[in-house]
Amino acid sequence: MQHLADSPLAPLTTLRLGGPARRLYEATTTAELVAVVRDADDHGTPLLLVGGGSNLLIGDEGFDGTVVRIATKGHSLSAAGLLSSDAGVRWDHLVETAVDAGLAGIEFLSGIPGSAGATPIQNVGAYGQEVSETIALVEVYDRQTGRMDMLDPSECGFAYRTSIFKGDTRYVVLRVHFQLHAADGQSAPVKYAEVARTLGIEPGERVPLATARDTVLGLRRGKGMVLDEADHDTWSAGSFFTNPILTEAAFADLERRAAERLGAGAEPPRYAAGEGLAKTSAAWLIERAGFTKGYGTGPARISTKHTLALTNRGSAKSEDLLALAREVRDGVREAFGVELVNEPVFIGAEL
Numbered sequence: 001m002q003h004l005a006d007s008p009l010a011p012l013t014t015l016r017l018g019g020p021a022r023r024l025y026e027a028t029t030t031a032e033l034v035a036v037v038r039d040a041d042d043h044g045t046p047l048l049l050v051g052g053g054s055n056l057l058i059g060d061e062g063f064d065g066t067v068v069r070i071a072t073k074g075h076s077l078s079a080a081g082l083l084s085s086d087a088g089v090r091w092d093h094l095v096e097t098a099v100d101a102g103l104a105g106i107e108f109l110s111g112i113p114g115s116a117g118a119t120p121i122q123n124v125g126a127y128g129q130e131v132s133e134t135i136a137l138v139e140v141y142d143r144q145t146g147r148m149d150m151l152d153p154s155e156c157g158f159a160y161r162t163s164i165f166k167g168d169t170r171y172v173v174l175r176v177h178f179q180l181h182a183a184d185g186q187s188a189p190v191k192y193a194e195v196a197r198t199l200g201i202e203p204g205e206r207v208p209l210a211t212a213r214d215t216v217l218g219l220r221r222g223k224g225m226v227l228d229e230a231d232h233d234t235w236s237a238g239s240f241f242t243n244p245i246l247t248e249a250a251f252a253d254l255e256r257r258a259a260e261r262l263g264a265g266a267e268p269p270r271y272a273a274g275e276g277l278a279k280t281s282a283a284w285l286i287e288r289a290g291f292t293k294g295y296g297t298g299p300a301r302i303s304t305k306h307t308l309a310l311t312n313r314g315s316a317k318s319e320d321l322l323a324l325a326r327e328v329r330d331g332v333r334e335a336f337g338v339e340l341v342n343e344p345v346f347i348g349a350e351l
Contacts, residue, residue, distance in 0.1 A: 001025050001032050009062060012069060013053035014113055014227060015237050017318045018347075019062025021048070026069045030086065030174050033070060034141050034148075037172055040066045041143055048347060049172060051088060051115035055122055055237055059348030060318045070117060072174075077101060081180040082136065087117025087173050091124075094178075099209045103180035104188050105134040108195065110213045111220040113227050113238070117173040121165040122343075123158045127216055128191030131178070132158035139175035148174070160273075161242050161343060187212035194219065223306035236309040237344040240325060241282040243271075244338050251278040257336045262288060268336075282340055283307045289335040291328050300324045318349055326351055 007024035010016050027033035040047040046065025050056065072086035075094065081103050085094055095110045108127040118124070119131040120138050135158075138151045151171075157164035165171055186206040190196045196203045198215055207215075220226045224233030246254065251270065258266045266288070273279035286307050295302040299316035301324065303309035310324055329340045329351060342351060 001027065001036065003066075007067075009050070009058050009067060012050050013056050013058060013237075014235065015053075015057060015312050015321065015344075016235055017060075017312055017316065017321060018056075018058025019060050019318075021063045021067035022065055024067045024069065026071050027088075028071050028073070030072055033068065033072060033087075033172065033174065036066065036068050037141060037143065038146070047169070051118045052090065052113055054112075054114035055118060055344050057237060057318060057321065057344045057346050057349050059346075061348050063347060070115065075116075077103075081182060083178040083180055084175065085116040085178075086175050087115060089116045090114075091116055091119060095213065098178075098180055099213050102182060102185045102209065104183040104186065104209060105129075105180040106131065106178065107187050107209050107212045108192070108216055110216040111226045116176050120156060120158075120163055120173060120176055123161055123163050125161065127195050127219070129188065130158075132156070132163075134178045134180060135176060136179040137177040138173060139177075140171040140173055142171060144170050160245065160279075166345075183209075185209055224303045224309060224311075225306065232313045233303045233305050233309070233311055235312040235314070236303060239282070239306075239308040239343055240310045241286070241308060241329075241340040242343045243279050243282050244285070244340065245273045245277055245279045246338070248276055248278065250338070251280065254280065254336055254338060258288070261335060280338075285332045285336055285338055285340070286328055289328075289331045291331060296324055298324075302328075322349055322351065 004024045006020045008020050009018040025036050048063050048067045051070045070088040072088035075085040075089050077083050083098055091112055091114050094116055095106050099107055108129040120135055124131050135153055140149050142149050185208055187209050189204045189206055199207055228234045254268050258268050269281040269284050271279040293307055294304040298320055299313050300320035301311055301313055303311045310321055332338055332340050
């Protein structure tokens with residue numbers, strides 16, 4: 001593999017933000033990927049792995065180390081519905097492959113940017129589905145032992161938008177295996193109310209796989225969540241904040257604050273999140289704290305289509321986006337006592 005010195009990283013991210021890398025490699029095979037990781041570890045060189053760059057915010061100073069763009073492209077589909085993919089394959093291509101084959105399990109994850117290898121790291125989810133529901137095995141390189149390994153779902157620590165891979169550099173995801181199922185061309189039962197309303201059906205009903213995919217793509221486009229070079233609303237990292245999971249006491253305090261601020265009829269959304277816990281909507285909190293669609297006057301603003309997306313309007317720096325994120329986070333905390341947590345991974349940047 002050849003490497004580029006002082007190469008800009010902004011073009012490798014959907015936010016189009018970030019300074020240069022000291023060295024940048026592109027790994028097109030798993031062997032190349034493992035080799036460059038081993039070399040960096042042997043020399044004590046800081047290492048950053050980049051897939052689709054859709055969940056990544058790199059600071060303006062860049063990364064003083066080795067960056068590897070994962071561009072592995074192999075994937076296959078077995079007769080038993082096992083969809084196996086190298087880490088670098090574009091995620092939405094896999095969803096399209098599954099839908100075209102009449103296999104259900106990831107159709108409501110259509111249009112999500114990024115690569116297959118990133119999906120277990122973030123436990124990617126949307127519209128009532130999470131990849132952890134279909135992941136059968138994750139092939140990894142263990143930087144601690146120097147060996148390849150296979151992890152089953154019980155070893156991956158999957159939880160809401162997280163896993164053992166997130167925030168821990170021990171494992172490099174090389175390949176992911178998804179177990180899908182034949183369902184007579186029908187989707188999994190529709191769980192998400194917005195999808196059901198759009199389809200004109202009741203939650204729990206099923207629709208043709210292609211209909212489910214087209215519906216989700218339409219919903220995502222309407223929120224600026226399908227990548228489009230010409231649309232700055234898509235120059236984002238998707239949802240910038242995760243939906244908060246609160247204790248019962250914290251949710252009761254949120255209800256009290258909402259009533260005081262917005263009136264007795266204002267009720268924050270509540271979703272099941274396990275015993276003694278409640279999940280609420282980050283978008284609801286942001287909007288009602290005064291940060292509406294299009295908020296901002298500088299080069300970084302809230303999307304005009306979706307309150308959860310913080311966007312680069314074309315000339316932003318990373319610090320511009322971080323300043324906006326801090327303003328939103330602090331405003332929500334002051335208004336409702338809830339601490340928003342960023343969903344993208346930060347490299348050389350912090351809130």
